[in-house]
Amino acid sequence: MSVLKRPIITEKSQELNAKGKYTFEVAMGSNKIQIAKAVESMYGVTVDSVSTIRQFGKSKSRMTRSKVTTGRTPTFKKAIVTLAEGEMIDFYADL
Template sequence: MSILKRPLLTEKASAQNEEGVYGFVVATNANKIEIKKAVEKTYGVNVKSVRTINYLGKKKSRYTKSQVITGRSTSYKKAIVKVAEGEVIDFYSGI
């Protein structure tokens, strides 16, 4: 199982990329040390710090003819990674 699932490509995360801060969606059981090693190995940068956030999925409900169906969207874990000064991760190089 891969620790890094995908990069966060939101407007807020893209604004932080200029400061050397990058966001990733990671495996829910991954810890900060594993995330740091995976980013350093995958992108070849030095990681200064890692912050993690467990994101609980939003409640969703749908009204049908017979009943109301309720549930949640998927929960996931985010990692906010700060790389060393002057280093850059380029997510768009493979496009």
């Protein structure tokens, strides 16, 4: 199983990209050292620091004709990776 699942591309994460910080969804069991090594090997950049966040799932409910259905969105782990000065990752290069 890979440590990095996908990059998170939102308006807030795009603002962080200008500061040299990139956001990824990572495996729940991964630690900061594994995340740094995975980013360095996949993108060929130098990682300065890694911050991790567990994003807990939210409760969702919806109305159907016969009843109210409730559930939860999944919990996932995010990593904010700070790169060394002058380094950058281009997610759109291979498109």
